[in-house]
Amino acid sequence: MSVNEVKLKKAPISFQVKGTGPATSRTFVIGDEDHTIGNSARHILMQDARVAFAGYSVPHPSEPIMHVRIQCKADSGCTAMDALKDSCQTLHSQCDIVLQRLEELLPEVKEDRLQMEKIILKDNEFFEEQEEEEEDDEEILEDQDEDADVYMEE
Amino acid sequence: MVATGVYEVQESGLQWKHNIQQQRENEPGTPQEFLDNFSQNFEMRVLERPSEDHLILEFNHVDVSFVNALRRILLSEIPTVAIEMVYMWINTGIIHDEVLCHRLGLIPIYFDPRRLQSMEETDGTAEAGAPTDRNTIVFRLNIKCTAEDAQEDKKKHQKSAAADDDSDDEGVVPKSAHPALEEATTAAARAKAKENSKKIPKRPYTKHVYSGDMEWVPQGDQAKRLEDTDVRVVHDDILICKLRPGQEIELEAHARKGTGKDHAKFSPVATASYRLCTEITLLEPVYDELAEELVHLYEPGVFELVPSDEPGTRVEAKVCNPYACTMSRNYMRNPQLAKAIKMVRIPDRFIFSIESVGHYKPAVLLGQALNILQGKCRRVQDLADQAMGR
Numbered sequence: 001m002s003v004n005e006v007k008l009k010k011a012p013i014s015f016q017v018k019g020t021g022p023a024t025s026r027t028f029v030i031g032d033e034d035h036t037i038g039n040s041a042r043h044i045l046m047q048d049a050r051v052a053f054a055g056y057s058v059p060h061p062s063e064p065i066m067h068v069r070i071q072c073k074a075d076s077g078c079t080a081m082d083a084l085k086d087s088c089q090t091l092h093s094q095c096d097i098v099l100q101r102l103e104e105l106l107p108e109v110k111e112d113r114l115q116m117e118k119i120i121l122k123d124n125e126f127f128e129e130q131e132e133e134e135e136d137d138e139e140i141l142e143d144q145d146e147d148a149d150v151y152m153e154e
Numbered sequence: 155m156v157a158t159g160v161y162e163v164q165e166s167g168l169q170w171k172h173n174i175q176q177q178r179e180n181e182p183g184t185p186q187e188f189l190d191n192f193s194q195n196f197e198m199r200v201l202e203r204p205s206e207d208h209l210i211l212e213f214n215h216v217d218v219s220f221v222n223a224l225r226r227i228l229l230s231e232i233p234t235v236a237i238e239m240v241y242m243w244i245n246t247g248i249i250h251d252e253v254l255c256h257r258l259g260l261i262p263i264y265f266d267p268r269r270l271q272s273m274e275e276t277d278g279t280a281e282a283g284a285p286t287d288r289n290t291i292v293f294r295l296n297i298k299c300t301a302e303d304a305q306e307d308k309k310k311h312q313k314s315a316a317a318d319d320d321s322d323d324e325g326v327v328p329k330s331a332h333p334a335l336e337e338a339t340t341a342a343a344r345a346k347a348k349e350n351s352k353k354i355p356k357r358p359y360t361k362h363v364y365s366g367d368m369e370w371v372p373q374g375d376q377a378k379r380l381e382d383t384d385v386r387v388v389h390d391d392i393l394i395c396k397l398r399p400g401q402e403i404e405l406e407a408h409a410r411k412g413t414g415k416d417h418a419k420f421s422p423v424a425t426a427s428y429r430l431c432t433e434i435t436l437l438e439p440v441y442d443e444l445a446e447e448l449v450h451l452y453e454p455g456v457f458e459l460v461p462s463d464e465p466g467t468r469v470e471a472k473v474c475n476p477y478a479c480t481m482s483r484n485y486m487r488n489p490q491l492a493k494a495i496k497m498v499r500i501p502d503r504f505i506f507s508i509e510s511v512g513h514y515k516p517a518v519l520l521g522q523a524l525n526i527l528q529g530k531c532r533r534v535q536d537l538a539d540q541a542m543g544r
Contacts, residue, residue, distance in 0.1 A: 013538035027318045030534060036226045037530045039219035047155070049182040085538050088531040090185040094192055094220070095531075101198050102524070106517040111520065118269055123269060126379050151246055 011064045017081075022100040025053075026080035033066045034058055037091075041068065044087040044094075050076035051083050155180055155189055156215055156519060157502035160457060162430070165486055168499060192216075201477060206425075211517035212431070212477075213504045219489040221428050221504050227523040230414035233267045234513050235291060237262075237407040239441040244404040254403075257395070258295075258520040259419045261365045262511045263409055265291055269380075274413045285352040287374025291409040295368045299361035299397035307359045363395045366390025368407070388512035421517055431503040432479045436471070438494040439464070445471035452485040454478070477505060 012032025019026040045054035053071035070080040078086075103110040132147035158177040161168040195215035202210040240255040247254070267329040271289040351435060370385040397403070414421035434456065440448055441462055448471050449457045456479035462470035481499075485491040 015541050017541055028538075030537065033530065033534070034226075036223045036231075037527070037534065040217075040223045040527075041218050041534075043219040044185075044188065047182045047188045048185060051182075081538060081542060086185050087534055088535045088538075091191060092528050092531040093189050095528045097189070097193050097196065098198070098216075099521060099524045101196065102517070102521055105198060105200065108515055109517050109521040112515070115301075116266070119266070119269065122377065126375075130375060133445045 011067065019080075022074070023079040023081070024074060024076075026070060027071070028068045028080075028084060030066050030068065032064050033067075034064065036061045038068065040091055041084075041087050044090050045070060045083060048083060048087065050078045054083075118127075155188070155217070155502075156195060157500060159501070160433075161430070161499040161501060163481065163483065163497035163499060165483065171498075178224055207510040207512060207516060209508045209510075209520075211506045211508075211520075213428075215502050215504055216504070217502065218504075221506060223426055224520070224523050225506075226437055227425050227526050228423050228508065228519060229421055231512075231526050232422050232519060232522050233272070233411050234420050234422045235265045235267050235270060235409050235417045236417075237263070237293065237409045238412065239285075239345055239408040239410075240405055241408070242405040244402050246401045247395055247397050247403055248401075254395060254405075258368075258405075258407055259417070261392055261394075262513060263291070263366075264384065264386050264388045264513060265409075267411045268317045268409045269383075269514075285408055286375050287411075289410060290373065292371045292373050292378075293368045293407045293409065294371050294405070295363070295394075295407065296404050297363050297397065298369055298402040299399050301331045301399045303361060304359040304399045359399065361399075363394045363397060363403065364390060365392035365394060367394075367398050375515070389487040421513055422513050423512050423516075426506075426508045426519075428504045428506045430499045430501060431505060432476055432481065433500055434473050434476050434479065435496045435498075436473065436494060437496050439469040440491065440494055442469060444488070444490060447488070447489060448485060452488075452491065453480075453482070510521075518530075 013029055014031040016029040017026055018029060023154065032086075034055075035058060042054050042056045045051050048054075050072050051070060051074045053069065055067060056068045058066050068084065072078050072080055072083055103113075144153050156176055156179070157173075158180055159170055159172040162171050163464055192215075197214035199212050200209065204210070212525060232436045240258055242251055242255070245251050251259075270291070271281050273285075273289055288322070335418075338377075365387045368387060372380065372385075395403070412420040439462075441464065445457075445459055446469070449459050456473065456475055457471045458474040459469040460472050462468065464470070465474050478499070481497075483497075508519060510516045510519055514522070
């Protein structure tokens with residue numbers, strides 16, 4: 001590696017739950033995430049009737065850390081963790097709906113996906129063949145070592 | 155989910171106009187209700203395809219945070235392949251080593267990144283970060299500008315100069331009586347002189363090094379694995395540098411997978427952007443001269459002239475293409491038009507434009523962006539599950 005090679009740093013914390021008190025209110029500290037998922041998840045949390053307060057922030061732009069604050073309604077019976085997981089699941093499903101419409105609208109997306117699956121299968125088969133060949137080579141080497149031991153004994 | 159209001163366009167800025175009826179309809183409910191609502195209301199269509207690499211879509215009834223997330227991912231989180239390490243043996247050209255390497259890095263490479271491992275993944279055999287035939291593509295650039303090339307070029311020019319009889323007046327500017335005509339003739343004469351100077355053999359011969367001169371060197375098992383793929387640069391007419399006779403470049407460039415977050419050279423889009431749609435209504439009918447002014451001067455492309463039904467008037471202006479509106483607000487200069495036209499920005503209707511560099515097609519890019527967004531959701535869910543499990 002070279003002296004001046006720059007590597008992307010990972011955030012020191014990848015997930016942390018902050019907050020004491022009833023489980024309906026928590027702050028989640030998520031590393032390596034930013035406005036991309038923060039704003040989308042916040043919007044979906046706001047559409048959830050069980051959530052009384054939802055907000056996100058990026059404490060400093062130089063650090064790849066994002067805070068999400070969720071406060072659920074006391075009588076809703078759901079915890080902040082549940083609300084977070086539900087919102088991620090909803091965002092995932094929303095992407096599915098948009099992907100479906102996209103594939104209907106522009107068939108090249110579906111073609112590319114199917115083609116890629118085939119190519120990756122082929123590549124994986126190729127890699128497996130390579131590994132088998134390497135294992136065969138290793139076996140041959142082991143046999144040679146055994147012969148060497150016998151020679152040495154004599 | 156339909157937007158709960160609109161932005162009214164005013165002379166300076168926008169004014170939010172709330173729609174309380176819509177807010178009452180948009181009451182928060184369960185996540186399933188949100189998804190059903192979204193699935194019912196969401197619309198997407200292709201507006202325009204100016205070229206193969208440029209796609210303009212229209213999204214309707216989706217929140218700005220989702221569209222912005224897609225835009226951010228398109229710009230910085232879709233992996234592509236670009237040159238990262240350059241091993242240089244000879245560079246006697248006038249372009250400095252580091253500048254040349256920087257230019258090489260910016261050249262887009264046509265190789266599907268999904269077939270390449272990223273440098274952080276280990277293969278079990280190699281340590282993380284070491285170049286292997288599974289995570290690196292190698293290109294070689296060997297260009298020499300020789301004295302023979304210059305000789306050939308000279309001969310070519312001599313032939314074409316002999317064949318061409320019009321090249322007698324080399325740069326002689328004809329004089330003329332009328333000053334305006336003189337200007338025109340001098341400009342034309344200058345252009346002709348420039349043309350002629352290109353044919354003069356005294357012009358120094360430079361060899362142009364294009365991106366198409368880089369050759370792919372298959373490593374390890376790549377020759378077999380990638381024998382049916384086309385590994386090349388996206389555009390082979392990008393000028394890298396120029397060489398004079400006696401100058402030479404010999405280098406080996408290693409390309410790897412990266413994302414736009416790391417360096418802009420890895421970004422697969424020239425740019426991806428979105429803007430809000432405008433809705434234009436004519437509160438009062440606009441006729442004749444005012445209509446012509448509106449159609450041709452103030453907002454070209456948005457309005458059109460139609461023969462009017464009102465007796466005593468000729469033509470009327472009607473809205474034909476609100477997508478062409480550039481929000482220049484020029485029509486507000488005319489007080490009559492300022493009263494007659496109402497422009498409004500709809501906060502959940504977007505014109506999304508994707509210009510691809512050439513690695514992927516723009517529609518495929520959008521599909522990838524959605525997959526990456528799903529990956530992020532999964533990641534947060536998994537992290538939350540792990541934290542719960544503890």
